[in-house]
Amino acid sequence: MDVIIQIIASGLTLGAMYAVATIGLSLVYGSLNMLNMAHGALLTLGGYICYATITHLGLHPALALIAAALVCAFAGLIIYVFATLPLLRAENFETNIFIATIGIGAIIENLMLKSFGPYPIPQPLGISGQVVIGNVHIPVQNILILVTALILMAAVAFLLQKTRAGRAIRATAMHREAGQLVGVRVGQVYAQVLALSGALAAVSGVMISSIATLTPVMGGDPMLKAFIVCVVAGLGNVYGAVVAAIALGVLEAATQYVFGVRWSFATLLLIVILVLIWRPYGLFGRQQVVRL
Amino acid sequence: MTEVRRDIIIGLICLLVALLVPVVLGGRYIVTQATVFFVWAIVVVQWNLVLGIGGIFSLAQMALFATGAYATAMLGFYLKVPMLIAIPLGGLITVMASIVIGLACLRLRGPYVALLTLAIAQVMYVLIVNDTACFTNVSGCLPLFGGVRGIGQFGDLGLRALFPSKWYVAHYYVALALLAVALTFSIIVIRGPLGLAFKALRDSPGYALSRGISRFKYQLWIFGVSAFFTGIAGGFYAVHFRVVGPTVFSFSLLLSLIAMIVVGGMGSIWGPLLGAALLMLADEGMKEFSEYRNIGLGLLVTLFVIAWPRGLAGWFERLQTLK
Numbered sequence: 312m313d314v315i316i317q318i319i320a321s322g323l324t325l326g327a328m329y330a331v332a333t334i335g336l337s338l339v340y341g342s343l344n345m346l347n348m349a350h351g352a353l354l355t356l357g358g359y360i361c362y363a364t365i366t367h368l369g370l371h372p373a374l375a376l377i378a379a380a381l382v383c384a385f386a387g388l389i390i391y392v393f394a395t396l397p398l399l400r401a402e403n404f405e406t407n408i409f410i411a412t413i414g415i416g417a418i419i420e421n422l423m424l425k426s427f428g429p430y431p432i433p434q435p436l437g438i439s440g441q442v443v444i445g446n447v448h449i450p451v452q453n454i455l456i457l458v459t460a461l462i463l464m465a466a467v468a469f470l471l472q473k474t475r476a477g478r479a480i481r482a483t484a485m486h487r488e489a490g491q492l493v494g495v496r497v498g499q500v501y502a503q504v505l506a507l508s509g510a511l512a513a514v515s516g517v518m519i520s521s522i523a524t525l526t527p528v529m530g531g532d533p534m535l536k537a538f539i540v541c542v543v544a545g546l547g548n549v550y551g552a553v554v555a556a557i558a559l560g561v562l563e564a565a566t567q568y569v570f571g572v573r574w575s576f577a578t579l580l581l582i583v584i585l586v587l588i589w590r591p592y593g594l595f596g597r598q599q600v601v602r603l
Numbered sequence: 604m605t606e607v608r609r610d611i612i613i614g615l616i617c618l619l620v621a622l623l624v625p626v627v628l629g630g631r632y633i634v635t636q637a638t639v640f641f642v643w644a645i646v647v648v649q650w651n652l653v654l655g656i657g658g659i660f661s662l663a664q665m666a667l668f669a670t671g672a673y674a675t676a677m678l679g680f681y682l683k684v685p686m687l688i689a690i691p692l693g694g695l696i697t698v699m700a701s702i703v704i705g706l707a708c709l710r711l712r713g714p715y716v717a718l719l720t721l722a723i724a725q726v727m728y729v730l731i732v733n734d735t736a737c738f739t740n741v742s743g744c745l746p747l748f749g750g751v752r753g754i755g756q757f758g759d760l761g762l763r764a765l766f767p768s769k770w771y772v773a774h775y776y777v778a779l780a781l782l783a784v785a786l787t788f789s790i791i792v793i794r795g796p797l798g799l800a801f802k803a804l805r806d807s808p809g810y811a812l813s814r815g816i817s818r819f820k821y822q823l824w825i826f827g828v829s830a831f832f833t834g835i836a837g838g839f840y841a842v843h844f845r846v847v848g849p850t851v852f853s854f855s856l857l858l859s860l861i862a863m864i865v866v867g868g869m870g871s872i873w874g875p876l877l878g879a880a881l882l883m884l885a886d887e888g889m890k891e892f893s894e895y896r897n898i899g900l901g902l903l904v905t906l907f908v909i910a911w912p913r914g915l916a917g918w919f920e921r922l923q924t925l926k
Contacts, residue, residue, distance in 0.1 A: 346714045397909050405713055407908045409660065410865060414904030417858050421897040531854070535725055538718045546714060573733045577726045584707050584719065591711050 316447045318564045324453040324522070326560020327460035331515035332537040333544075333552045334467055335508030341484040341547030342504050344405055345395060348412040350512055351534030352419035355527060357383045357513025358434060358520035359423055365435045372436045376517055380510040387509025390415060391502050399501075416530075424527040431524035436517060456518045463514060464553060467507075471549070480504060484547065539583050545593025555594065610790055610872060614783075617876075621779050625772045634775050638843065640883045641778035645785045645836040647863045647875040649829040652789050655870030656801050657825040660713045662857070663704055663720035664833060666727050669851045671697040671834025672841040673748060679757030686760050690838035697834025698827050705826040709819055728852040753848025760842055774843055781839060785832040790872055797825055855897050859886075862900045865907050868914025877915055 332354060339347050360379040364370040370378065394411045398404055440451040471477040482490040483500045491497055519533055540559055544551035559579065566578045586594060625634050650664045675693035678684040684692065708719045731748045738747040748754070762773040792798055800821045803811040812818070841847045850856070859882065867878020886896070911917055 340714070346717065394905065394909060401912060403912065406658075406660065407912055409714065409717060410861065411905045411908040413858065413861060414901040414908070417854075417897050417901030418905070421895075421901065425894070425898075528854075535718075535722055539722060542715055542718050573730070576729050580722050580726050583722070587711060587715070587719070588707070591715075 313446045314568065316445055318568055319561060320444075320447065320449045320453065322561030322564035323557065324456055324560070325563055326557035327457045328515055328518050328522075329533065329536055329540055329560055330553045330556035331460050331463055331511055331518065332533050333540045333556050334464065334549055335511035335515075336534075336537050337541050337544070337547055337549045337552040338480070338504050339508045340541065341549065342480055343395065343501055345408045346405070346412070346546075347390075347505075347508070348409060348534075349390060349416035349419060350412075350508070350537065351530030352416035352423075353383050353386060353509050353512035353530070354516035354519065354533055355423055355525075355530040356386060356419055357516035358525050358529065359427055360513070361436055361517045362432060362434055362520075362525055363427075375436065376514065379513040379517055383509035383513035383516075384506040385509070386419070387505035387507075387512075388502060390509075391505040395501060395505065396498070420527055420530070427525070427527065429527060431526045433524055434517065434520040436521050452521060456521070459514070459518065463511065467511070467549075470507075476500075476503060536579075539579065541593075543583055543586055543594055545595045548593065548595045551593070551595030607794065613873060614786065614790075618779075618783060625775055631771055635771050636883070636887065638771070638775045638778045640879065641775075641782045642836050642840050642843070643860065643863070643883070644876055644879045645782050645832055647860055647867075647879050648782075648786055648789050649833045649836075650860065651864055651869065651871075651875040652792055652825055652829040654864065655875075656793055656798055657822050658713075658801065658805070659709065659822055659826060660717035661708075661720045661826065662717055663701075663708075663724055665852060665857050665860070666704075666720070666724035667697050667701055667830050667833045668837040668840070669724075669727065669847075670700045671837025672847045672851060673754070673837075674834070675838035676754040676757045676841045676847045677748075680754055683758075686758050686838075686842050689757075690835055690842065693838040694831045694834040697830045697837070701830030702823065702827050705823045709822045709826065724852060728849055731852075732849050749848065753846050753850075755846040757841070759845065778839060778843075781832075781835060785836070786876070788832065789829075792825065792828065793872055797821060797828075801825070855900075858897060858900050858904070862904045864914075865904050866914055868916025869912075871914070871916035874914050874916030881915075 332350070336347060336350050339345050339350075357379040360382045361372075361375045364375040364378045365372060390412070394415060395408060398407050398411060401407065438451045438455055441448045442451060442454060443449075469477075471481060479490070479495045479500050480503065482493070482495050483497055487497060490500075515533070516530065520529060523529065536559070537556075540552055540556045541547075543559065544555035562582070563575050563579060566575045570578060621637075624637060628634070646664065646668055650661075653659045653661050653664065671693045674696040675686070675689045678689040678692060679686055704720065704723060708716045708723075711719065732750065734746040734748055734750050736746060738745060745754070760774075760777065762777070763770040766773050800811070800816050803814075803816055804818055804821075837851070840851075863878040863882050864875045865878070866882060867876065868874025882900075889896075889899075892899075907914060913920070
């Protein structure tokens with residue numbers, strides 16, 4: 312029984328972190344068909360900005376989190392202006408933006424490496440203390456992460472469902488030309504989506520580094536897992552991504568317990584491949600009809 | 604001048620220059636660096652077949668290279684297979700691995716393929732690096748795949764014994780021969796039925812599909828055949844450096860190979876080779892700025908994709924149309 316509580320507790324924390332990292336990716340893919348390979352670098356950037364503003368500027372942790380989100384939102388805007396916008400005008404957008412964001416990610420990651428060094432740094436934003444359920448000790452930090460993630464997800468859901476900007480985003484994701492015809496400013500939507508995704512990446516970067524440590528390459532692993540979550544859910548499906556993220560988080564915690572940490576990623580991948588053979592467009596994805 | 608004749612002439616000129624390099628320049632450093640260049644050029648040329656011609660978003664190419672290298676090393680280390688047989692066998696094992704990967708990935712659409720192939724490469728890396736259980740204890744504890752340190756002592760081509768002071772020149776010519784064969788092979792693929800099938804699929808997907816050209820079938824073919832020389836390049840890399848370690852999975856290596864393809868021109872015959880040569884030269888020329896190397900590579904990749912998506916090969920084509 313204790314084991315199950317332990318697995319569910321750490322699985323939910325993992326899943327919540329993956330979900331926040333995934334929503335941004337999924338939004339960007341859904342509305343732009345853009346696979347953002349710089350997402351992991353944005354996670355790292357967010358984590359380091361939070362660290363730097365707390366230790367060097369002495370900011371309150373909550374303000375530092377907001378500062379990190381703002382900086383990464385700005386980075387998302389820069390990606391939009393200098394990479395997405397010019398590439399949207401040319402052909403082969405999907406291939407080209409994919410390669411361009413690999414380059415951008417490498418630039419950001421290596422800038423972090425140059426400014427903060429290769430050694431792991433602990434994230435100062437953290438709360439000590441534990442909650443005991445049965446015989447299981449759960450750190451307050453994990454609960455805080457879970458709550459923050461839930462609040463963020465609720466906020467994103469509200470934004471998408473209830474606001475004008477959210478409706479424009481959903482319209483663009485459904486059908487770009489039709490959205491344009493009814494007066495959606497597609498360029499503006501793209502900029503908003505990339506900024507939002509950057510901010511979400513920053514928050515998840517802070518969360519992940521508060522459990523592990525800050526390193527310049529810390530973004531790679533969560534990004535790959537966020538991608539896997541996206542793929543399982545069906546690229547671009549935001550709500551499916553949240554469900555898949557939490558399911559995969561619990562699954563990862565369970566495989567770590569049963570087979571050991573070493574095999575958790577391999578097991579995850581095996582399941583993903585099986586899912587994709589069964590449903591090539593993801594669990595919640597719709598088969599797209601391609602017009603020739 | 605027909606295109607085929609142009610390819611033959613360019614190829615022969617390059618070959619002639621390359622044959623003379625060790626005789627004229629002769630320095631050990633230059634010859635060794637050129638040998639490494641040939642290895643990466645083979646990988647890049649085959650990757651270009653997959654990415655530029657087949658339109659497959661594969662990031663598994665370094666994993667396939669590693670498969671070839673590890674297969675060769677392990678055949679030599681555990682089964683004492685001589686390297687002359689182990690390298691081609693490694694190539695065949697790589698082809699088999701690529702067909703398994705292809706069957707799992709190629710039914711999916713573009714971005715899904717990229718993510719899955721990247722994840723497969725990452726899983727291989729994690730499994731190799733985190734393996735600490737001893738598999739043999741012959742000369743100290745060694746995990747099955749060599750763990751973090753990698754596998755060594757699996758023999759070589761015998762050229763070191765044959766030419767004790769000039770073995771690096773011999774390796775140079777072996778690598779050059781491999782590159783020449785790999786390049787000829789890629790030209791045949793591009794100009795042959797496979798290349799034509801993909802050209803048809805690009806020009807008019809509807810018509811091509813209704814004439815029975817299956818994208819999945821041809822993508823699996825090009826993924827499989829290009830894996831052979833990728834694996835062989837891996838095997839030669841293992842023999843040349845006498846050790847294979849998990850560094851072949853490193854991200855900066857992947858980045859520099861992508862940069863070679865993008866700068867040279869994706870999908871063209873000579874572009875990737877040109878890109879590889881230029882970037883290797885740039886690497887040499889800017890040794891003192893090596894800490895900024897990855898930032899530079901990232902900038903280069905981004906800049907080229909945005910401003911000149913067809914790379915240097917695109918520049919030459921534009922020059923020709925201006926004439």
